[in-house]
Amino acid sequence: MVLAGKPGRDDPLAHVTAPPPDETEEQRQVRLMEEAEAQRVSDAIDYDIQQEKAANFRGDIIKVLLLGQSESGKSTTLKNFQLLNSPKAFKAERASWRAVVLLNVVRSIRTILEAMSDFHDAQNSPTLSPSRPTTSPSSSVSSSGSFLRLSPEHLKLKLRLLPLLQVEESLIRKLTPPGSPEFESTHLSQITNLPSPFASQNVKGKEIAVNSQFAWKGVFSKVVSSTRDSFDSAELVDWEDPNDPGRIIHACSEDMIKLWKDPTIQKILRLQQIRLEDMGGFFLDDLERVTSPRYIPTNDDILRARLKTLGVSEHRFKFKEGFGGTITREWRVYDVGGQRSLRAAWAPYFDDVNCILFLAPISAFDQVLEEDPTVNRLEDSVLLWKSIVSNKLLAATNIVLFLNKTDILKQKLQAGIKFADHLVSYGDRPNDFESTSYYLRKKFAQIQKDKSPQRRGFFCHMTTVTVCFISYRRHRLRFTRALAHRLFPFCSDMLHVNRTRKRHR
Numbered sequence: 001m002v003l004a005g006k007p008g009r010d011d012p013l014a015h016v017t018a019p020p021p022d023e024t025e026e027q028r029q030v031r032l033m034e035e036a037e038a039q040r041v042s043d044a045i046d047y048d049i050q051q052e053k054a055a056n057f058r059g060d061i062i063k064v065l066l067l068g069q070s071e072s073g074k075s076t077t078l079k080n081f082q083l084l085n086s087p088k089a090f091k092a093e094r095a096s097w098r099a100v101v102l103l104n105v106v107r108s109i110r111t112i113l114e115a116m117s118d119f120h121d122a123q124n125s126p127t128l129s130p131s132r133p134t135t136s137p138s139s140s141v142s143s144s145g146s147f148l149r150l151s152p153e154h155l156k157l158k159l160r161l162l163p164l165l166q167v168e169e170s171l172i173r174k175l176t177p178p179g180s181p182e183f184e185s186t187h188l189s190q191i192t193n194l195p196s197p198f199a200s201q202n203v204k205g206k207e208i209a210v211n212s213q214f215a216w217k218g219v220f221s222k223v224v225s226s227t228r229d230s231f232d233s234a235e236l237v238d239w240e241d242p243n244d245p246g247r248i249i250h251a252c253s254e255d256m257i258k259l260w261k262d263p264t265i266q267k268i269l270r271l272q273q274i275r276l277e278d279m280g281g282f283f284l285d286d287l288e289r290v291t292s293p294r295y296i297p298t299n300d301d302i303l304r305a306r307l308k309t310l311g312v313s314e315h316r317f318k319f320k321e322g323f324g325g326t327i328t329r330e331w332r333v334y335d336v337g338g339q340r341s342l343r344a345a346w347a348p349y350f351d352d353v354n355c356i357l358f359l360a361p362i363s364a365f366d367q368v369l370e371e372d373p374t375v376n377r378l379e380d381s382v383l384l385w386k387s388i389v390s391n392k393l394l395a396a397t398n399i400v401l402f403l404n405k406t407d408i409l410k411q412k413l414q415a416g417i418k419f420a421d422h423l424v425s426y427g428d429r430p431n432d433f434e435s436t437s438y439y440l441r442k443k444f445a446q447i448q449k450d451k452s453p454q455r456r457g458f459f460c461h462m463t464t465v466t467v468c469f470i471s472y473r474r475h476r477l478r479f480t481r482a483l484a485h486r487l488f489p490f491c492s493d494m495l496h497v498n499r500t501r502k503r504h505r
Contacts (some may be wrong), residue, residue, distance in 0.1 A: 044098060062319075063351050064333045065390060069380055070358035070370070071280060073404045073465040076303055077357065078315060078335045080465060085317040090302070097297045099171055100305045101244050101290055104281030106168045109256055111276060112265060113158055120150055148267055161256050167245045175307075246295065253291035260284045261427050278363065278408050281306030303466045312336050312345070350391070356399045358388060359465075362440055363408035366422045376422060385444055390451035399448075401460040403440055409433060437462055461465055 018029065066074040082090050259265055269276070278284055281304065291303070297305070301482050313335040318328055334349055364377035385401070388394065410433045413419065419436050420426040429435050445458045 001182060003124070013298045017306050027092070039146070055247075057443070062329055062331045062355070063353045065329060065346075065353045065356045066333065066335045066359065067346065067356055067384075068404075069361070069377065070337070070339045071306070071364075072359040072361045073463075074308075074335050074359055075309055075313075076465045077359065077402070078305055078313065080334055081317060081333055082315060083302070085319070086315075090299075094296055094302070096296065097302045097305055099245065100294075100307045101281075101283060101297050103168065103171045103303055104250055104306055105249065105256070105283050105287070105290060106136045106164045106171070108279075108282065108284050109161060109164055109259070110168060111270065111274065112259060113161060115268055115272050115274055116150060116158055116265070117155065118272065119148070119385060120155075123150065148271070150264070150268075154262070154264065156312070157255055157259055161252055161259065163248050164252055164256075166250050170243070173246055173391075246291075246293065248292050250293050253287060255290065256284075257287045260287065278412065279306075280304075302468075310331070310337055312349075323498060347393070350381060350393045353394075353397055356388065356394065357402060358385060358399055359404045359463075360440075361405045362403045362437070362468055363405035363412060365409075365419055366412065366417055378423065382443070382447070386451055390453070392453050395453040398456055398459065401444055401458075402463045402465070403437065403444070403460065404463045406437070406462045407466075409436065434444045476492050 023031070066077060068074050079090075206272065276284060283301075285303070289295065290297075300312075315333050315335075317331045317333070319331055334347055336349060360378075360381040363376065364381075367377045369375045369377055369380055389399065413431055413433055413436065419431055420428065426436070426439060429439060441460055441462075444460065448456070448458055
């Protein structure tokens, strides 16, 4: 029998929680203060949990899920939300985004150098020499009728740009620590160990990826006192650091500009069907600015910067609604991975979601999936849309469709790329933006109408999410603050619907 108020001999916690037998009065007071503080923290955590549960029950929290295939614009949309609602926090991250922009520049230059190497190898191959006439129309792209040749000056230019590969390796090491899965999938072989700077090291289709749980945004920033209310973004960059990648990139700036603007190089890229301007993280038209000694990225630069993220990213925002902004609600926006291998992880986020933003990159009509080269990217988006709208778990969830990357679609159509060559069902319709966009809008709307478990509204927008919300006056209404504020009341309506549904359960 154990008497009440006295610790039993068999109670293992009694000996752990009991005060030391030789405790002094001073030690006792310190212990009691620590226990009181620990209890206060525990109570605060319990209170926050209860408040969150109550808010979820009332429907005061709006949950938005970003869905779409890889490179559809989900992360860019999330960055736009952050820029609009957390500008101070984003300002503190500019030093890290500067490193991403510089990495994007180096990767683009590397793609060009590899294209030069491939072309040079073909020139010197007895079977693949481009100087021989072939039946392929792309084997000769010289406007003068002569075959392309890389000059000694081109090869010297290539050699002068080789230090950029070491900069790339350094940036990758900081973004993907050794031992991480991301490091293994994106790490490049040591350049100095190769007989040729590009032998067995082609990185086409190999993209840098960071885990959403890794605090990469703090890797490149200099520590600034947290007691200061404001600071200049330039203060976060250690300009005196001898290992700053911007030093080598600035030294190579003139050669990079010369390489990108060279007519022969442009023809080689077209010959190999490489369109860098259609790829994420394209800054070659802004080389003079982004390679300047004290470059700090703008909001638009951050939106255009490309860095693939793995895992789920959650961001919370406070939005003011109602007349005069008297009502404040918390928004939680979830960005989930779009790769095929990650789509199975979407289902847990379907529960209690108020709204889904589905992004379909319509400019990818002439591209294939990286995971499966036999699948057209636009067709994959169509199939993915079909699976989402037909999902019974999402029957009562409204979905907003962003037919994204309209700017790139327009460029491709104007360049003469035939939409019907890649989407047979398009038939002989005109090869212009108005016709193709109308066709796609109608196609996605019909799928929703046919496949939805119950009737729901069709909300579709033609977007270019790389355009900053806050710069909408310069870029009209491609994806603007106006669209954002149009979306917020819509989700608030969904909040009311969910609250009513819960009452009648």
